[in-house]
Amino acid sequence: MTIQNVDYSTKIPNNVGLTEDRQVLRALEQWHPGFINWWMDMGPAGFQEALVYLRTAVSVDPKGWAKFDYVKMPEYRWGVLLAPQEEGRKIPFGRHYGEPAWQEVPGEYRAMLRRLIVIQGDTEPASVEQQRHLGKTAPSLYDLRNVFQVNVEEGRHLWAMVYLLQKYFGRDGRDEAAELLQRRSGDPDKPRMLGAFNEATPDWLSFHMFTFFTDRDGKMQLESLAQSGFDPLSRTTRFMLTEEAHHMFVGETGIGRTLQRTCEAMKQAGIEDPNEIEKVRALGVIDLPTMKKKLNLHYSLSLDLFGSEVSTNAANAFNAGIKGRFQETKIEDDHKLENSTYPVLKLVDGEIKRVDEPALTAINMRLRDDYTADCQRGLDRWNKIIERTGVQYRLDLPHVAFHRHIGEFKELKATPDGAIVDEATWQRDHDKWLPSKDDGDFIQSLMKPVIEPGKFASWIAPPRVGIDNKPGDFEYVKIAA
Numbered sequence: 131m132t133i134q135n136v137d138y139s140t141k142i143p144n145n146v147g148l149t150e151d152r153q154v155l156r157a158l159e160q161w162h163p164g165f166i167n168w169w170m171d172m173g174p175a176g177f178q179e180a181l182v183y184l185r186t187a188v189s190v191d192p193k194g195w196a197k198f199d200y201v202k203m204p205e206y207r208w209g210v211l212l213a214p215q216e217e218g219r220k221i222p223f224g225r226h227y228g229e230p231a232w233q234e235v236p237g238e239y240r241a242m243l244r245r246l247i248v249i250q251g252d253t254e255p256a257s258v259e260q261q262r263h264l265g266k267t268a269p270s271l272y273d274l275r276n277v278f279q280v281n282v283e284e285g286r287h288l289w290a291m292v293y294l295l296q297k298y299f300g301r302d303g304r305d306e307a308a309e310l311l312q313r314r315s316g317d318p319d320k321p322r323m324l325g326a327f328n329e330a331t332p333d334w335l336s337f338h339m340f341t342f343f344t345d346r347d348g349k350m351q352l353e354s355l356a357q358s359g360f361d362p363l364s365r366t367t368r369f370m371l372t373e374e375a376h377h378m379f380v381g382e383t384g385i386g387r388t389l390q391r392t393c394e395a396m397k398q399a400g401i402e403d404p405n406e407i408e409k410v411r412a413l414g415v416i417d418l419p420t421m422k423k424k425l426n427l428h429y430s431l432s433l434d435l436f437g438s439e440v441s442t443n444a445a446n447a448f449n450a451g452i453k454g455r456f457q458e459t460k461i462e463d464d465h466k467l468e469n470s471t472y473p474v475l476k477l478v479d480g481e482i483k484r485v486d487e488p489a490l491t492a493i494n495m496r497l498r499d500d501y502t503a504d505c506q507r508g509l510d511r512w513n514k515i516i517e518r519t520g521v522q523y524r525l526d527l528p529h530v531a532f533h534r535h536i537g538e539f540k541e542l543k544a545t546p547d548g549a550i551v552d553e554a555t556w557q558r559d560h561d562k563w564l565p566s567k568d569d570g571d572f573i574q575s576l577m578k579p580v581i582e583p584g585k586f587a588s589w590i591a592p593p594r595v596g597i598d599n600k601p602g603d604f605e606y607v608k609i610a611a
């Protein structure tokens with residue numbers, strides 16, 4: 131076995147030499163049935179027997195790492211795949227800057243590392259649980275296949291974190307791995323760990339917003355863990371990022387296609403004003419102001435995933451060399467941040483002001499700023515789609531103080547423009563900024579399944595190209611397998 135090729139001879143495909151690592155192999159094999167039970171209970175409802183045209187990771191070679199074929203989801207080969215080890219890799223930041231990367235867990239950072247790995251691991255099954263009912267209302271077989279692809283890969287990302295727990299954290303790791311299968315998204319007694327992963331994903335617009343905004347938090351967090359001085363975590367997350375790109379593609383193109391369809395329908399019907407909501411809805415498409423409300427919701431929920439703007443947890447993880455910044459190795463500074471500052475938006479005397487904070491404690495804020503810039507680039511592409519149709523409307527990101535539950539602005543009520551308002555105004559107006567019950571009901575009314583190959587629901591345009599370059603009428607999911 132080379133490091134590039136995946137060993138399929140064991141029950142668990144891997145490129146980490148599991149055959150020779152009997153103890154870890156046994157631990158993973160013991161965990162496997164629980165995972166399958168969880169997948170059957172909490173994975174895509176109603177489609178476990180369907181044949182789905184899925185990609186499976188078969189190598190970690192960037193030039194050809196996946197193969198496509200029809201698979202029943204419970205038979206998907208969830209594997210443990212790490213990016214190849216970089217010879218002589220050094221810790222790229224923090225107080226151990228320049229020392230050789232760790233191949234074992236440094237004792238003093240054990241608890242911190244375990245916590246980060248568990249939090250990362252917890253989000254993966256959570257998202258599968260959140261999305262489990264979407265299959266029943268998929269707008270096409272193409273989209274149906276995409277949600278399942280995302281789901282099986284989130285399952286693999288859970289495996290990736292469970293491997294680290296089982297291999298490097300002994301008994302505690304095994305306990306944590308078991309608990310990852312016990313918490314449930316939205317369960318009042320055993321919720322998932324982070325806020326956004328306990329929210330419902332009630333419809334496909336939410337799913338596409340989630341894969342654009344929340345998977346993009348995933349990208350940023352994985353990018354910072356990919357910098358880690360703990361080499362196995364770095365290598366695992368680097369390979370996860372390869373898969374993650376498709377998830378964000380699903381979100382970005384899903385929203386892009388929805389915008390396209392709405393704008394085309396408006397133009398065809400001669401509707402110039404995007405605020406003529408009832409007229410637009412009567413065309414069987416989702417009006418742009420409702421899409422903006424969903425965007426406000428998912429962006430603000432995702433901002434919460436970056437933790438507090440000023441955080442000693444984040445400073446400690448950076449100092450320790452455990453979690454770095456986005457593209458750490460490309461940043462030109464001392465990578466220790468002992469004397470630098472970073473501007474943070476804070477509430478000062480009732481006003482939102484920019485304040486310089488020690489850069490070390492502002493690590494979350496910096497990552498969040500990088501995230502916002504990345505989101506904005508996606509919005510620019512969406513706005514181009516709208517613009518090309520000739521409809522006069524622009525999407526923008528709400529202010530970071532809007533609708534927050536974590537950090538500096540959690541006690542505050544602010545509009546999407548960042549104006550501070552009192553509780554009464556918020557209560558009166560929040561339906562203008564966030565999806566209301568009526569908006570939800572309307573979107574739900576459009577969520578009718580379309581399962582004929584090559585056909586699409588009224589509210590979404592077909593994709594420009596198929597998955598794996600398949601033709602438009604390709605049968606991505608054989609439902610009655």
Ligand code: BYC
Binds near residue numbers: 323351
């Ligand atoms: N909800 O210093 P603080 C993905 C807690 S998504 C609930 O402000 P810190 C994916 C925090 O735990 C990426 N609790 O924040 C996407 C702490 O509690 P304790 C997932 C929260 O620690 C789509 C306290 O508040 N990966 O992969 O600097 C589909 C004070 O914490 C929240 C990661 O997040 C919240 N939103 O930063 C599938 C990476 N925020 O310990 C997958 C690993 C904070 O005092 N995690 N708290 O009880 C981390 O790096 C950090 O833990 C966080 C928080 C960025 C989440």
